Amino acid sequence: MIEPHGGKLIDRCLPKTKAESLKKSDLPRLVCNVDTVLDIEKIAIGAYSPLKGFMGKDDLSSVVTKMRLTDGTPWTIPIFLPINEKEAKKYSKGDEIIIQDETGDDIALMKISEIYSFHRKKWAKNVYGTDSTRHPGVKRLFDMHGKLLAGEVWMIDNPALAFEKFNLFPEETRKIIKERGWKTVSGFQTRNAPHRAHEYLQKLALSLTDGVLIHPIIGWKKDGDFRPEIVIKSYQTLIDKYYPKNSTIFAGLATAMRYAGPREAVFHAIIRKNYGCTHFIVGRDHAGVGDFYDKYDAHRIFDKLPDIGVIPLLMRGPYFCRKCNEIVSDKICPHPEKWHKHISGTMVRESLAKNKPLPEYVMRKEVFTALKRAGKNGFI
Numbered sequence: 491m492i493e494p495h496g497g498k499l500i501d502r503c504l505p506k507t508k509a510e511s512l513k514k515s516d517l518p519r520l521v522c523n524v525d526t527v528l529d530i531e532k533i534a535i536g537a538y539s540p541l542k543g544f545m546g547k548d549d550l551s552s553v554v555t556k557m558r559l560t561d562g563t564p565w566t567i568p569i570f571l572p573i574n575e576k577e578a579k580k581y582s583k584g585d586e587i588i589i590q591d592e593t594g595d596d597i598a599l600m601k602i603s604e605i606y607s608f609h610r611k612k613w614a615k616n617v618y619g620t621d622s623t624r625h626p627g628v629k630r631l632f633d634m635h636g637k638l639l640a641g642e643v644w645m646i647d648n649p650a651l652a653f654e655k656f657n658l659f660p661e662e663t664r665k666i667i668k669e670r671g672w673k674t675v676s677g678f679q680t681r682n683a684p685h686r687a688h689e690y691l692q693k694l695a696l697s698l699t700d701g702v703l704i705h706p707i708i709g710w711k712k713d714g715d716f717r718p719e720i721v722i723k724s725y726q727t728l729i730d731k732y733y734p735k736n737s738t739i740f741a742g743l744a745t746a747m748r749y750a751g752p753r754e755a756v757f758h759a760i761i762r763k764n765y766g767c768t769h770f771i772v773g774r775d776h777a778g779v780g781d782f783y784d785k786y787d788a789h790r791i792f793d794k795l796p797d798i799g800v801i802p803l804l805m806r807g808p809y810f811c812r813k814c815n816e817i818v819s820d821k822i823c824p825h826p827e828k829w830h831k832h833i834s835g836t837m838v839r840e841s842l843a844k845n846k847p848l849p850e851y852v853m854r855k856e857v858f859t860a861l862k863r864a865g866k867n868g869f870i
């Protein structure tokens with residue numbers, strides 16, 4: 491079994507008795523939005539191992555500029571807790587507070603180690619490769635409160651998640667992997683209902699490794715993305731009909747999309763390593779948005795982090811070739827572009843919007859039918 495990132499799977503879930511006594515305590519409460527609450531849960535269950543809390547100034551600055559924590563461990567995306575200036579004045583270093591979600595449930599105990607400000611422009615340029623607010627990740631960063639709160643967290647209670655059944659912990663996927671005797675596992679990140687290019691990538695990975703963890707993001711996504719329930723439903727349909735029994739684990743990953751392209755590809759790989767993956771599939775324009783990244787920037791970034799400890803499966807974007815008469819990539823198809831038929835989520839969305847049929851080389855008909863049934867409710 492592959493070691494978690496940093497060597498140890500972090501577990502910051504408090505025992506019930508301690509959690510109950512904290513719920514009765516009069517420690518100050520800080521209400522946080524869903525993204526922060528999801529980050530806390532990821533820290534507590536070890537999905538973000540080796541992180542034990544929200545980053546302090548030194549770690550955040552090292553991540554932004556060097557793609558590493560201060561101890562040298564590869565890490566590419568800042569994990570932070572924003573707070574407004576007025577609220578920040580209430581706290582000081584060493585304070586213990588309780589973080590609540592927006593419904594008023596106690597989620598975690600946090601010990602404040604630092605309250606600091608940050609340089610947004612540098613952060614945006616380094617992490618997102620742009621400071622344009624046309625980029626949804628940059629826009630969120632620029633709209634964010636002015637101070638950051640750092641410190642370790644301990645989870646009091648799991649946040650109420652809409653798709654709890656699919657929210658497996660790293661400990662649970664690791665247990666399944668062990669039980670099935672898989673020595674190698676490929677992680678697959680997605681935020682879309684599966685089309686044939688996804689299936690091609692997953693099956694290519696499956697022919698190289700013992701199993702695949704299909705792990706769609708269920709969290710903050712931008713308008714026009716598929717809703718989580720429809721992603722789940724369409725994958726269930728696909729796996730049931732077209733995948734060998736017991737070769738896949740399907741679970742949701744409740745975290746926000748950052749749309750940070752290459753840096754997010756590394757972040758996604760590290761998370762899946764914590765869930766027990768030895769390999770991670772990186773396709774074309776991984777975690778990209780609009781035209782902010784080159785198609786294969788997310789492949790090249792892995793050269794800079796050879797010690798990440800998970801093997802990236804760098805896959806070229808598949809397409810349907812009318813000459814080959816199958817789904818291929820430019821690595822195996824010799825034919826000129828005029829024979830190529832592009833496959834994308836945009837085509838699926840357009841077909842649904844205009845109520846037009848979709849060729850089967852784009853999407854399995856059962857999956858497309860499931861999407862059609864969801865209608866407009868399929869989208870955010």
Ligand SMILES: [Zn+2]
Pocket residue numbers: 811812813814815818823824825829
């Ligand atoms: Zn061809």
